[in-house]
Amino acid sequence: MGDVNALGAAMAMMDWDQQTYMPRGGAEARATHLECLSRMRHQMFTSDEVQKDVVDAVAEASGDDVALLRVIKRDLDLATKLPSELVGRKSKLAAIAHEDWVAARSKNDFKGFAPTLEKMFDIAREEAEHLGYTDHIYDALTDQYEEGATAADWTAMYESIKQPQVELVKAIQAAGPIDDSRLYGDWDKAKQSEFTEMISKAVGFDFNRGRQDTAPHPFCTGWSVGDIRLTTRYKPYLGSAIFGTLHESGHGMYEQGSPKAWDLTSLAGGVSLGFHESQSRTWENIVGRSKSFWVRFLPDLQKAFPAIADLSVDQFYRQINRVNPSLIRVEADELTYNLHTLVRFEIECAVLTDELKVKDMPEAWNDKYEKYLGVRPTTDSEGCLQDVHWSMGSIGYFPTYSMGNILSYQIWNSLQKDIPNTDELFAKGDFEPVLSWLQAKIYSQGRKFTPKQLILNATGEPMNAKYYLDGLSAKYHELYNI
Amino acid sequence: MGDVNALGAAMAMMDWDQQTYMPRGGAEARATHLECLSRMRHQMFTSDEVQKDVVDAVAEASGDDVALLRVIKRDLDLATKLPSELVGRKSKLAAIAHEDWVAARSKNDFKGFAPTLEKMFDIAREEAEHLGYTDHIYDALTDQYEEGATAADWTAMYESIKQPQVELVKAIQAAGPIDDSRLYGDWDKAKQSEFTEMISKAVGFDFNRGRQDTAPHPFCTGWSVGDIRLTTRYKPYLGSAIFGTLHESGHGMYEQGSPKAWDLTSLAGGVSLGFHESQSRTWENIVGRSKSFWVRFLPDLQKAFPAIADLSVDQFYRQINRVNPSLIRVEADELTYNLHTLVRFEIECAVLTDELKVKDMPEAWNDKYEKYLGVRPTTDSEGCLQDVHWSMGSIGYFPTYSMGNILSYQIWNSLQKDIPNTDELFAKGDFEPVLSWLQAKIYSQGRKFTPKQLILNATGEPMNAKYYLDGLSAKYHELYNI
Numbered sequence: 001m002g003d004v005n006a007l008g009a010a011m012a013m014m015d016w017d018q019q020t021y022m023p024r025g026g027a028e029a030r031a032t033h034l035e036c037l038s039r040m041r042h043q044m045f046t047s048d049e050v051q052k053d054v055v056d057a058v059a060e061a062s063g064d065d066v067a068l069l070r071v072i073k074r075d076l077d078l079a080t081k082l083p084s085e086l087v088g089r090k091s092k093l094a095a096i097a098h099e100d101w102v103a104a105r106s107k108n109d110f111k112g113f114a115p116t117l118e119k120m121f122d123i124a125r126e127e128a129e130h131l132g133y134t135d136h137i138y139d140a141l142t143d144q145y146e147e148g149a150t151a152a153d154w155t156a157m158y159e160s161i162k163q164p165q166v167e168l169v170k171a172i173q174a175a176g177p178i179d180d181s182r183l184y185g186d187w188d189k190a191k192q193s194e195f196t197e198m199i200s201k202a203v204g205f206d207f208n209r210g211r212q213d214t215a216p217h218p219f220c221t222g223w224s225v226g227d228i229r230l231t232t233r234y235k236p237y238l239g240s241a242i243f244g245t246l247h248e249s250g251h252g253m254y255e256q257g258s259p260k261a262w263d264l265t266s267l268a269g270g271v272s273l274g275f276h277e278s279q280s281r282t283w284e285n286i287v288g289r290s291k292s293f294w295v296r297f298l299p300d301l302q303k304a305f306p307a308i309a310d311l312s313v314d315q316f317y318r319q320i321n322r323v324n325p326s327l328i329r330v331e332a333d334e335l336t337y338n339l340h341t342l343v344r345f346e347i348e349c350a351v352l353t354d355e356l357k358v359k360d361m362p363e364a365w366n367d368k369y370e371k372y373l374g375v376r377p378t379t380d381s382e383g384c385l386q387d388v389h390w391s392m393g394s395i396g397y398f399p400t401y402s403m404g405n406i407l408s409y410q411i412w413n414s415l416q417k418d419i420p421n422t423d424e425l426f427a428k429g430d431f432e433p434v435l436s437w438l439q440a441k442i443y444s445q446g447r448k449f450t451p452k453q454l455i456l457n458a459t460g461e462p463m464n465a466k467y468y469l470d471g472l473s474a475k476y477h478e479l480y481n482i
Numbered sequence: 483m484g485d486v487n488a489l490g491a492a493m494a495m496m497d498w499d500q501q502t503y504m505p506r507g508g509a510e511a512r513a514t515h516l517e518c519l520s521r522m523r524h525q526m527f528t529s530d531e532v533q534k535d536v537v538d539a540v541a542e543a544s545g546d547d548v549a550l551l552r553v554i555k556r557d558l559d560l561a562t563k564l565p566s567e568l569v570g571r572k573s574k575l576a577a578i579a580h581e582d583w584v585a586a587r588s589k590n591d592f593k594g595f596a597p598t599l600e601k602m603f604d605i606a607r608e609e610a611e612h613l614g615y616t617d618h619i620y621d622a623l624t625d626q627y628e629e630g631a632t633a634a635d636w637t638a639m640y641e642s643i644k645q646p647q648v649e650l651v652k653a654i655q656a657a658g659p660i661d662d663s664r665l666y667g668d669w670d671k672a673k674q675s676e677f678t679e680m681i682s683k684a685v686g687f688d689f690n691r692g693r694q695d696t697a698p699h700p701f702c703t704g705w706s707v708g709d710i711r712l713t714t715r716y717k718p719y720l721g722s723a724i725f726g727t728l729h730e731s732g733h734g735m736y737e738q739g740s741p742k743a744w745d746l747t748s749l750a751g752g753v754s755l756g757f758h759e760s761q762s763r764t765w766e767n768i769v770g771r772s773k774s775f776w777v778r779f780l781p782d783l784q785k786a787f788p789a790i791a792d793l794s795v796d797q798f799y800r801q802i803n804r805v806n807p808s809l810i811r812v813e814a815d816e817l818t819y820n821l822h823t824l825v826r827f828e829i830e831c832a833v834l835t836d837e838l839k840v841k842d843m844p845e846a847w848n849d850k851y852e853k854y855l856g857v858r859p860t861t862d863s864e865g866c867l868q869d870v871h872w873s874m875g876s877i878g879y880f881p882t883y884s885m886g887n888i889l890s891y892q893i894w895n896s897l898q899k900d901i902p903n904t905d906e907l908f909a910k911g912d913f914e915p916v917l918s919w920l921q922a923k924i925y926s927q928g929r930k931f932t933p934k935q936l937i938l939n940a941t942g943e944p945m946n947a948k949y950y951l952d953g954l955s956a957k958y959h960e961l962y963n964i
Contacts, residue, residue: 006518009511010492017495025691026709029491029746033705036488209507223515227508264511 001050001072005264007041009223019215020231035091042087046080064267067448071266078144081130090123094392101391110362110380117390118358121351124395128352137352141396145273146403148452151349154399157406158342160465166372168476169336172323173374175480180319182308187241189234191304196232196245199297203283204435205230205249206256218244220251220280225263228255238305239320243284250283251276253435257443272451273397277404278411279438285334285405286412286471287434291317292426321479325373327382335472338405339372344387344398352395407455409468411442414459483532483554487746489523491705501697502713517573524569528562546749549930553748560626563612572605576874583873592844592862599872600840603833606877610834619834623878627755628885630934633831636881639888640824642947648854650958651818654805655856657962662801664790669723671716673786678714678727681779685765686917687712687731688738700726702733702762707745710737720787721802725766732765733758735917739925754933755879759886760893761920767816767887768894768953769916773799774908803961807855809864817954820887821854826869826880834877889937891950893924896941 011034018030044050054076058069097116104113128140138151197212210222215231222228230248232241254276258268270276287293294301294313302309308316323333329340347364350356356364365384370376377383389397416422419433441458455463476482493516500512526532536558540551579598586595610622620633679694692704697713704710712730714723736758740750752758769775776783776795784791790798805815811822829846832838838846847866852858859865871879897919898904907915923940937945958964 002514003518003522006515006522007492009515010489010496010519013495013499014492017499021693021695023689023691023693023709023711025688025707026705029706029708032484032746033488033491036485037492040485040488206507207505209505211503211505213503223508224511225507226511227505229505264514 001266002264004041004045004050007037007044011037011041012221012223016221016229019217019219020213031095038091042079042084045076051076051080064262064448068262068265068267071447074147075266078131081132082127083130086123086126086130090127090393093119093123097391097393098388101385101388105381105385108379108381108385110385111359113385114358114361117361120390120393121358121395123393125352136349138349138396141352142399143396145394145397146400147272147450149274149399149403154345157399157402157463157465158338158345161338161402161406161469162342162372164469164473165335165338168473169323169325169339169373171482172335172476172480173325175482177324178318178322178480180322182311183238183319184236185238185307186236187234187238187305192234192238192241193232195301195304196241198300199242199288200230200245200249200252202297202429203246203249203253203287203431205252209256210252212245212248218248220248220255222252222255222269225256225258225260225268228252238308242301243288243320246288247280247284250280253283253438254279254443257439258446259444262446267446267448269446271445271447271449271454273400274403274407275442275451275454277401278407279404279442281334281404281408282412282438286408287426287431289317289321289334290423290426292423294320295427296429318479321475323476323480325375327369327375327377328386334405335476336373338402341398341402342372343368347384348395348398403463406465406468407463409471410455410459410461410463410466411438412471413467414441483748484746486523486527486532489519489526493519493523494703494705498703498711501699501701502695513577520573521570524561524566527558533558533562546744546930550744550747550749553929556629557748560613563614564609565612568605568608568612572609572875575601575605579873579875580870583867583870587863587867590861590863590867592867593841595867596840596843599843602872602875603840603877605875607834618831620831620878623834624881625878627876627879628882629754629932631756631881631885636827639881639884639945639947640820640827643820643884643888643951644824644854646951646955647817647820650955651805651807651821651855653964654817654958654962655807657964659806660800660804660962662804664793665720665801666718667720667789668718669716669720669787674716674720674723675714677783677786678723680782681724681770682712682727682731682734684779684911685728685731685735685769685913687734691738692734694727694730700730702730702737704734704737704751707738707740707742707750710734720790724783725770725802728770729762729766732762735765735920736761736925739921740928741926744928749928749930751928753927753929753931753936755882756885756889757924757933757936759883760889761886761924763886763890764894764920768890769908769913771799771803771816772905772908774905776802777909778911800961803957805958805962807857809851809857809859810868816887817958818855820884823880823884824854825850829866830877830880885945888947888950889945891953892937892941892943892945892948893920894953895949896923 014030014034022030054069054072057065058073061069093116097120100113100116104110124141125137128137131140131143133140136151142149142151142154193212197207200212201207209226210228210230212230212232214233216233218231218233220228220230230245230252232244232248234241254270262268291313294316298311298313298316302311321334323335325336326332329337332340343365346368347356347361350364351358351361361384362380366376369383389395415434415437418437419425422434425431425433442454445454445457449457452462496512496516496519504512536551536554539547540555543551575598579602582595582598586592606623607619610619613622613625615622618633624631624633624636679689682694683689691708692710692712694712694714696715698715700713700715702710702712712727712734714726714730716723733752736752744750773795776798780793780795780798784793803816805817807818808814811819814822825847828850829838829843832846833840833843843866844862848858851865871877897916900919901907901915904916907913924936927936927939931939934944
């Protein structure tokens with residue numbers, strides 16, 4: 001397992017490098033190297049020897065090793081159930097599909113991309129058959145990203161938030177827009193870098209055990225509890241770098257919080273995509289978009305960017321929380337974000353079960369945007385061609401983003417029972433009590449428990465949207481005076 | 483071999499990262515990962531399957547494959563002759579020895595380091611016995627770095643340059659010092675980065691297929707002909723970054739010049755350490771320390787650093803070519819550099835053959851510095867503790883630096899028969915004819931020929947110091963008016 005970990009680390013290093021520093025000319029060899037390492041890792045991990053060792057070890061395990069072996073067994077089952085031939089075929093299609101998708105998006109040519117996308121959904125169906133499921137074909141696919149999650153879970157999750165969210169958005173729109181145009185400009189990159197590193201450090205991301213670089217799409221990756229890295233990006237919208245950094249710092253602190261004793265083992269790191277997203281969303285939205293956070297940091301931001309020196313904390317707080325139903329998911333605000341993933345979830349299910357043909361996807365997409373968000377794409381580039389995920393074959397992934405949003409508020413509710421004065425602490429720039437609480441309840445747990453068990457352990461109840469809806473409702477009623 | 487290449491690429495990536503961007507906390511896991519990958523690579527490369535495949539392939543090879551298999555066979559023999567146990571033991575000792583060496587150098591405690599160093603020389607002797615040799619134990623060790631080189635070769639090389647170099651240095655010292663104090667200061671790093679990238683691009687290093695970062699010790703590494711990377715460093719001496727960058731650009735252009743068809747195979751890259759160093763020295767010293775180079779670039783440098791705006795090209799040229807016998811190899815000028823490596827070569831030979839005990843090394847070192855350079859270290863930190871190489875077990879390596887110096891002038895002499903007007907070209911900033919010539923004669927040859935054959939092919943004669951001595955003599959007699 002040490003060798004498997006080392007090969008994974010090598011791949012993560014090459015991937016990080018490709019997204020941050022690699023010169024253009026390196027792409028071809030990088031693909032070759034990653035293909036070799038990925039094949040070696042898969043062969044090594046799924047070898048008869050490892051399979052047998054795991055079975056033997058399970059019989060004798062005690063203490064944390066029981067959990068370790070459960071996790072290894074799960075990863076091994078996922079890796080073994082898919083035939084190498086299918087894995088290879090998917091990789092190849094993904095490489096072509098990515099190019100096709102880039103071209104199709106830039107030319108607004110869904111028809112040209114549809115045959116490739118159909119093949120990718122065919123492969124997803126094949127995968128699902130190999131992985132196995134009882135109720136819904138979606139269950140097999142989504143379980144890869146969120147252990148134990150099913151289509152029924154996601155349907156229930158969206159059912160619980162859909163109506164209240166759509167209504168809240170409508171009420172906000174009726175109240176009239178917030179003008180955040182002051183936050184757009186040609187902001188100095190070095191100063192953005194300095195400011196974002198400062199707030200990342202302030203909330204508790206440890207730069208002795210991590211760093212921040214820039215990449216077109218922010219992400220977090222790592223090699224050990226001692227080396228976790230964030231990326232951010234610098235855009236005309238000043239909030240892009242700030243909230244990108246806080247988001248990735250949340251992922252990063254989760255990773256940095258794994259117990260040292262589990263380092264480089266399968267128990268280290270985040271338990272699932274949904275849980276990981278709950279932590280990025282906590283630090284981005286609940287902490288980073290709070291008024292008290294900016295009581296502390298707005299003066300520093302204004303010192304770095306005197307062009308906004310006249311904004312009051314109230315004004316700034318309103319502007320960074322502007323709600324604006326729009327067409328593009330990655331630019332969506334906190335409130336409308338889930339409606340974007342809902343559209344994708346419904347379309348994935350419909351295509352997988354053949355209720356919807358790939359060729360009819362654009363119209364279905366546009367109808368749903370109109371229904372849930374009140375906006376209708378005029379091009380497919382701004383519509384169903386906008387996301388990279390399906391071209392990579394990541395089908396069953398989107399609902400985990402919404403799970404993260406919902407969980408973040410549920411966990412925060414529990415946290416506030418122990419730490420009721422978070423606003424007071426944030427206004428002083430003291431994030432230690434909050435980080436320690438999350439560290440104890442979640443980060444230190446690594447992958448020891450299943451996600452469903454970890455929610456129970458941390459909050460005393462299964463995932464439910466009550467706290468999320470209450471939290472958003474309170475926040476936005478106050479913000480928009482509705 | 484593709485998998486072996488991919489594992490090597492992964493290790494090179496992790497090494498580059500460790501020297502450039504890795505946070506401190508990443509060191510422990512990095513060591514674990516590198517150990518795993520290194521072991522996997524060695525096992526894979528030296529497996530019975532590969533051995534057999536190579537033998538079979540040799541029988542059927544034609545065209546460039548003959549050379550490819552010769553190189554693979556050589557690398558494989560080197561890898562196979564050393565028992566895994568010894569390789570592992572050396573790695574472990576090297577890890578400890580590095581820590582011991584850092585501590586000993588900072589505390590000027592040679593006695594504390596001597597037992598570790600003795601163990602490392604013992605391991606070198608063991609290695610030599612496994613690798614095999616006919617005449618001198620040194621032959622087995624140095625052949626790892628410079629194929630076919632022997633102690634007798636190095637002795638002859640040093641014999642041919644020792645006396646003339648020592649005498650030239652004495653004459654220069656009698657002529658009185660050049661004052662280069664104007665080149666020391668607190669120079670802006672961003673401007674140094676910009677200027678060094680500009681001259682690196684100008685001489686022909688392709689930034690679409692490479693990049694430059696910073697590291698404590700400049701180096702060059704790469705993953706393919708499309709991704710070769712340099713590092714430089716920013717010091718109070720303005721020349722550190724400039725000549726560091728030109729030096730590494732020389733290594734880099736050599737690597738970028740490998741034929742695309744050989745990419746990711748054992749035929750790609752530089753043929754030996756000595757040859758590689760000849761190219762870094764060419765671009766650093768023959769090109770970069772020429773007057774004509776600065777006719778073109780001094781105005782740009784002065785624009786970036788107005789503090790030296792009043793220096794004439796003549797003054798600047800004299801200052802960057804100042805000869806000053808000193809204690810530290812890595813800070814040595816072009817002329818005295820070989821005397822530093824000579825001391826190390828003589829000491830390595832004496833210790834390996836038991837003529838010198840490790841405990842008596844400091845005195846032998848200091849005596850030789852006095853004899854050859856006319857300076858005597860007052861501490862071992864400035865003496866025999868200054869280099870990292872022996873703590874890593876790199877014994878037999880130093881003479882390749884001098885080989886590089888000598889070869890650079892020999893190759894330049896041949897080049898000037900075809901391109902006599904290099905000064906005219908440099909003054910216009912036109913380096914294309916020189917790069918094309920070196921590309922055709924050396925870079926495009928990769929590892930196809932042995933180093934000794936390649937010297938013959940490129941210059942029509944075996945390595946000899948005539949051109950080097952003549953070149954230095956002419957340059958420094960003019961510079962110092964002697």
